Amino acid sequence: MIVERKPLNLAERFYLPALGNGFRVTWKHFRKTLFHGRTAADETSGGYYPEVPWKVEPGYRGAPYLVRDQSGDTKCVSCQLCEFVCPPKAIRITPPGPGGPPADRANAEKMPREFEINMLRCIFCGLCQEVCPEEAIFLQKDYSLTGLTREEMVYNKERLLALGGHHTGIQKWKQKADEARAQESFPVPG
Amino acid sequence: MESILFLIFAAFALGCGLMTVANPFSRSPVASALFLVLTMVWLAGLFVLLHAYFIAAVQILVYAGAVMVLFLFVIMLLDLREEELRTWNRFGVAAGVFSVVALLGVTALTILRSVPAAGAAPQLEGSTHALGAMLFRQYLLPFEGVSIVLLVAMIGVILLSKRESK
Amino acid sequence: MDWQFLAFSLVKIIAAFAVVMTMVAYSVLVERKVSAFIQDRLGPNRTQPFFAKYIPGLGPLLTRWGVFQPIADGLKAFLKEDFTPAHVRKVYFWLAPAIAMVPSLLTVAVIPFGSMMGAQKMVIADLDVGILYTFGIVSLGVYGIVLAGYAANSKYPFLGGIRSTAQMISYEISMGLSVIPIFLLVGSLNLGDVVQHQTGGWFAWHIFRQPLGFFIFLIAAFAETNRLPFDLPEADQELVGGYHTEYSSIKFALFFMAEYAAMIAVSGMMVTLFFGGWTLPFLGLDQPAATLGMGLLHILVFLGKVCCFLLLIIWVRWMLPRFRYDQLMDLGWRRFIPLALLNIVVTAGVLALLASK
Numbered sequence: 025m026i027v028e029r030k031p032l033n034l035a036e037r038f039y040l041p042a043l044g045n046g047f048r049v050t051w052k053h054f055r056k057t058l059f060h061g062r063t064a065a066d067e068t069s070g071g072y073y074p075e076v077p078w079k080v081e082p083g084y085r086g087a088p089y090l091v092r093d094q095s096g097d098t099k100c101v102s103c104q105l106c107e108f109v110c111p112p113k114a115i116r117i118t119p120p121g122p123g124g125p126p127a128d129r130a131n132a133e134k135m136p137r138e139f140e141i142n143m144l145r146c147i148f149c150g151l152c153q154e155v156c157p158e159e160a161i162f163l164q165k166d167y168s169l170t171g172l173t174r175e176e177m178v179y180n181k182e183r184l185l186a187l188g189g190h191h192t193g194i195q196k197w198k199q200k201a202d203e204a205r206a207q208e209s210f211p212v213p214g
Numbered sequence: 215m216e217s218i219l220f221l222i223f224a225a226f227a228l229g230c231g232l233m234t235v236a237n238p239f240s241r242s243p244v245a246s247a248l249f250l251v252l253t254m255v256w257l258a259g260l261f262v263l264l265h266a267y268f269i270a271a272v273q274i275l276v277y278a279g280a281v282m283v284l285f286l287f288v289i290m291l292l293d294l295r296e297e298e299l300r301t302w303n304r305f306g307v308a309a310g311v312f313s314v315v316a317l318l319g320v321t322a323l324t325i326l327r328s329v330p331a332a333g334a335a336p337q338l339e340g341s342t343h344a345l346g347a348m349l350f351r352q353y354l355l356p357f358e359g360v361s362i363v364l365l366v367a368m369i370g371v372i373l374l375s376k377r378e379s380k
Numbered sequence: 381m382d383w384q385f386l387a388f389s390l391v392k393i394i395a396a397f398a399v400v401m402t403m404v405a406y407s408v409l410v411e412r413k414v415s416a417f418i419q420d421r422l423g424p425n426r427t428q429p430f431f432a433k434y435i436p437g438l439g440p441l442l443t444r445w446g447v448f449q450p451i452a453d454g455l456k457a458f459l460k461e462d463f464t465p466a467h468v469r470k471v472y473f474w475l476a477p478a479i480a481m482v483p484s485l486l487t488v489a490v491i492p493f494g495s496m497m498g499a500q501k502m503v504i505a506d507l508d509v510g511i512l513y514t515f516g517i518v519s520l521g522v523y524g525i526v527l528a529g530y531a532a533n534s535k536y537p538f539l540g541g542i543r544s545t546a547q548m549i550s551y552e553i554s555m556g557l558s559v560i561p562i563f564l565l566v567g568s569l570n571l572g573d574v575v576q577h578q579t580g581g582w583f584a585w586h587i588f589r590q591p592l593g594f595f596i597f598l599i600a601a602f603a604e605t606n607r608l609p610f611d612l613p614e615a616d617q618e619l620v621g622g623y624h625t626e627y628s629s630i631k632f633a634l635f636f637m638a639e640y641a642a643m644i645a646v647s648g649m650m651v652t653l654f655f656g657g658w659t660l661p662f663l664g665l666d667q668p669a670a671t672l673g674m675g676l677l678h679i680l681v682f683l684g685k686v687c688c689f690l691l692l693i694i695w696v697r698w699m700l701p702r703f704r705y706d707q708l709m710d711l712g713w714r715r716f717i718p719l720a721l722l723n724i725v726v727t728a729g730v731l732a733l734l735a736s737k
Contacts, residue, residue: 046699057417064420271512279519287545
């Protein structure tokens with residue numbers, strides 16, 4: 025498609041309307057902010073950041089945390105898929121090993137002995153959440169991660185679980201158990 | 215005081231001029247161009263010592279400020295590689311020696327012929343009135359001649375650069 | 381060489397330098413504040429030294445106005461890591477910021493920033509070829525940018541340097557041509573004489589006699605200081621900062637300060653050439669001061685006018701988008717140079733007619 029360019033008149037060739045319009049718009053905003061104290065931040069979120077925390081919309085990809093299921097058990101089974109997929113290699117999982125402690129809930133073979141996310145490396149891409157077969161790790165709404173040392177920014181399993189909280193919406197193993205029970209009386213009713 | 219300053223300025227002008235053509239540290243054309251700029255600046259200092267402030271200012275404005283910037287522009291646009299040592303060209307050497315000798319001869323002749331100025335009464339000092347009067351009355355013909363030469367050069371450049379793209 | 385002259389010159393140089401550097405720091409603050417207000421933000425309003433909150437009323441107020449911000453910015457520039465990338469040409473890389481800074485400061489030397497203080501003329505160097513000196517020095521300013529572009533040895537700074545050379549040369553011509561009518565009117569290249577010529581009523585100011593010359597000078601000044609809408613050598617969106625992409629810490633700060641010092645110098649030039657310098661056409665403010673108080677007042681008048689121009693330059697940044705490169709060249713060579721030449725011819729013709737009567 026060819027956009028026809030209108031020939032400019034003399035004033036336009038010397039950029040006079042552009043100057044006028046530019047001044048009008050800039051003056052409007054300048055006056056509004058200086059004399060009436062109205063800023064964009066006031067209008068959209070009611071104030072500036074440290075005093076008025078930012079309202080996080082759903083779908084935001086913040087820090088990844090581990091979650092517990094409805095009965096308070098760790099959902100992670102240390103399959104290490106997230107560790108494998110993590111582009112900046114921020115996740116480090118220590119599995120229990122052959123003689124390690126068994127899982128502390130039914131329907132799971134093993135738990136992570138240690139699960140660390142280096143928040144300085146994490147790029148908040150969300151691949152760990154997507155790849156997790158157990159739905160055990162979720163990008164949550166924390167956007168302001170701070171610390172005074174590098175060590176402090178490596179979050180361990182306890183911290184991740186404490187920050188992650190419970191994730192009761194998706195009860196994967198409950199559904200699986202129900203399905204398995206339903207299988208026993210074949211054909212499935214309904 | 216002035217003779218000390220003259221010695222300093224002249225020495226630096228010569229040194230920078232030498233560095234322009236024979237820089238032992240770098241054969242980059244950009245370095246040469248920058249030393250040429252410095253030469254121009256020291257020359258302007260010499261003009262100041264002669265009380266020719268106008269010419270000093272114009273020297274910096276035109277040569278250091280405009281011509282050399284264009285030089286740099288062209289050097290950076292065309293070729294940034296360090297200049298390789300070229301083989302000696304017999305014609306080039308002859309032409310170089312000839313032009314240097316001719317220039318020296320003309321300069322020496324002028325200096326020898328000139329009568330030492332009676333007292334220090336430089337006309338060019340101060341405002342540009344004297345200079346303008348000289349250029350447009352006493353030396354009008356050479357001045358116009360130079361402008362025609364410049365015009366011819368400009369037209370020639372445009373012709374040469376336009377010829378390829380028909 | 382008498383020692384009194386040397387001592388007074390030294391005092392004037394130090395004072396002018398201090399004032400210019402302070403104005404540089406605070407014009408950055410004004411720029412940030414004005415930009416913020418135009419974009420519906422508040423600008424720097426939090427930086428405060430530890431003692432500010434103990435001053436009732438004034439401390440929080442100054443903090444809200446961001447008065448302490450330039451000090452913090454300056455400290456940051458000195459304390460940040462001065463990083464030299466491995467691929468740069470070291471000598472030029474170190475030379476370029478200094479070369480960028482020096483010309484903008486040297487320009488101030490010939491601008492008469494006041495009338496008299498006692499028996500001292502308030503100008504550092506009362507040159508007879510003042511304006512030519514200024515143009516000569518301004519034309520050297522381009523080397524800082526070109527060398528920065530060359531030294532960085534990477535593509536964006538290089539493009540910035542190339543753009544800068546062509547732009548500076550082009551607009552220097554229209555700038556030089558636009559002030560020639562002033563000197564036809566005044567009959568001298570001395571900036572002090574130019575100011576003297578503008579005394580006696582508002583309409584003695586050259587803006588009313590040479591409006592065309594002023595507008596060409598103003599726009600060329602924008603181009604020479606690399607300010608929007610002519611900031612093609614920097615062009616953050618295209619060249620990620622242009623010639624100073626590879627610089628950090630105090631070297632970057634030098635480029636930054638050079639830009640603002642150039643703005644101040646060029647504003648001083650405009651005030652001197654077109655807006656009557658340190659004069660105001662009432663209260664007898666257009667005669668050289670007899671008392672110290674009047675002398676100080678003249679300096680304040682001059683600084684006030686300069687500040688108005690700084691505000692204008694800052695404001696225009698948000699009024700117009702950046703020109704395309706061909707538009708820039710077109711405007712410089714095909715509009716302004718013919719206009720400036722016409723202005724010269726008309727002025728000279730009118731003057732010749734008046735003289736022949």
